[in-house]
Amino acid sequence: MPSSRFSTRTDFSGFLGVKIADGDLELVEHLGQGSYGVVFRAVHKKDTSPEPKQFAVKIMEKADPHTRDWRFQQRELRAHSEVSGHPNICELYGYYETSELFYIVLEYCPGGDLLHALVQRRLYSRKDELVKSIFVQLLDAVAHCHENGVYHRDLKPDNVMVNEDGSLIKLADFGLATTSKVSDNFGCGSSTYMSPECIGHEVGYEPYSTAASDVWALGVILCNIVAGSNPWEYAVTTDELFERYLQNAGFLRETMPISIECEDILDAIFEPRAASRITIPELRKLILEVDTFFMTDADIAKGNDYLKRAAAAYRPRQPPLKDPAAAIRCQSVLWEEDAVDLLAQVSNTRVRSAIMNMRFENKDGKFVIAPSKGISRSSSESSLSSSSTKFSCSNCSSGEESRGPCTPETHAQNPLNLAEIPDFPSNEKLGKAFMAPLARKGHSLPLPTKRAPIAVVVPAA
Template sequence: MPSETRMPSFVGETIDAGRLKLVKVLGEGAYGVVYKAVEQPCVSSSSTSSPKEFAVKVLRKADGSTPEGQCQSREIVTHKIASEHPSVLTLHNVLEDDSFIYLVLDYCPGGDLYSAIVERSSYCKNDALIKSVFIQILDAVQSCHDKGIYHRDLKPDNVFVSDDDSKVYLGDFGLATDVAISTAFSCGSSFYMSPECIGEDLNYMPYSTQCSDIWSLGIILTNMISGRNPWKLATTKDSHFEEYLENNSNLRKMLCVSRAASQLLTEIFTLNPRERITIPELREEILAIKTFFPSEDELALTNRHKKAATSSHSPCIPSSPGQDVADWRAPIGLDEEYLFSSPDLNAPSPTSQATSPLSTPSSPWSSANSLCDDMESLFSGYSSSTSDESDESDEIVTPDTLVGDPMDLEGMKMLGEDYLDISAYGIKESIFESPIIRPMLRHMEYLEL
């Protein structure tokens, strides 16, 4: 956080009329700090019971008429609605004073999925745990989509885990949107962006935020299985992504995953969003897969570096994930029109039970092994998210108004008469005739060439 905007320390301070005491910093982002908070004995249900622990995200209060203030409002509203699902982080309460907003959530000692993958190697060669945890993530994201909420920043840092890494909870709705067909590009964290969200190779055409979320889920699954990312950025300027486009079997060679896992990942990493696997289909295939890891016979066919990488499960994922914290501004592109404005911060707090903290500290990735040294360009650090400002309408969002998958009005104008035919996918048919795109699809079996 830049020094000129660094927030004061709240350690030792109390909020909510003295009910919660902030005891230590859990993590810092670009525009907020997350603290561990302890309920004070005077308000506990029993003097002999252990005090309840929470996570409190502190945001510098922004003017509701500014883009920053509007984005804070969107985070609160979408999170309140999404947190009805048991695998979504529940927003307990929203407090405010003259200068700050406090989001009260449950404390989760397991931290985030990032830590579980890298520091504890919890999912290495553990098919059952990968299935269980990833299904929870899928169900959480599907619940959001069913409510017309699209996360746009799915990554291990935004999934939080129980102390034994068996339960997970989706959090951090700072970039969530109700816009189903978007013209906001470069939204989220670079390694997890879909090609259509990046927009560079697809002529910046309107795209489906729902399909883009599914791409991000595929990168998370790759992280859980292999402890690494398949490429740095899903554009043709990235040599590893270009190699995948030329021959998708290269994915199995790069990651040392089972044949079945590789096939599943190619169904997710489909350049054409219309052909991309859906979450229900993905859920079914995850449950049916026998193993995500290569057999001994398969390993025998790999070279020394790949076998070493699988044995150590070395986390060749970018270091310092906090460098890619998405900020409050709308992403690059045309302004999106949202359905909601500022919620009433004095309204009654949500009643559903919370399940996890909003944010936890992320430790640096462990040292890279020889494979990482050989592929340094693939595993370099995150790039910062870039954004522009966005506008919002005055209509207040509710579960009833949000559930209808509202469309981005500007995106609909760009799609024109073709909109109804492709609204579920957010991409023009004509783009596949582009001299830029057609060569990319030659090996992807989307066109009969």
């Protein structure tokens, strides 16, 4: 039997080939891991069809029955069982246990999680009907939970699964769910998605409505889907972005390319007074009435520099470039992942060398990257881990944290022209920080920032 300890150093190969459910299910692929367990893809061994039925199997170390972790595990199983069967909730088929482990058999979603669909595939950018459809599905899933006395408390893109084309969503991971309508468990969930009352310390740690707190998290998810970014890191007044939101009407449209309709909906969701916050039925009605969630190109052109960069960076992905060298010689905006894809297509060795070394060779062309993490403009301080400009959704939590598998996929993107790109000194160097995204798994979303894009001048082909 494989080890039951799920540290980041665990060798998961020992689980491959393990059979459960009286030998009917075989674990065939490691999908991902989190702080509470590991997830494998499993196939039904008695299904002889060309495409046998697949399952996701979540393996958790069984906690001591006298501990809080044991209560959490039992609560997760009960809560998920209570709401399973809804078309937009990941099906729980059952679970098996040994003396050391729980094997929880779940519906397999081959499209991965919603965060992967947003960050890596950008499936919903500029697609109003698709955004409307999947967000209503999510609302229906959460409403079903609430109607059955289950409150999720960890709503975020990591915990929403999608099908291959992103048109169908399934709510998952009930590890932090509760049946309490009112809670005094503060700091529960992932910090960017927590409501002010769930955080607690600026509202006097008063017991709060778990349903209203779920609604707040849905608002942050809507920002993720429409704008590809988080509105702030933490809903407290010491967070500069959240404070600016509280003080400045129209702040959201200064930092995210969203429509006025979308901004009005978000304002109703991000009502600091939980008792006055919009309800899910009211929210569903407004979502269905939206004409567009996205800011028009004309309004983007009138916006500030950050807004223009944010809009350009979250455009839909396009097929591979036919002439990447020519594209590099124009002013363009890319995420680093796309830039790496583009680099792979470039045959001109001088161009490849210039990009890989982040050098400003001359002024024949510019290759501009909207950074997904802060990159220092000093070669000695190059970094891709600036918490002031980037927030990783999977790694952030306060209190209890959830988890989810990550299976990134990348595609090349056509660059988009962007006016008023700032000039940089021709002799400036940035080191090799640019290549770091090759090793990164992509589960992260940007925060609004005033940083200028990183411009790389490359020689003409």
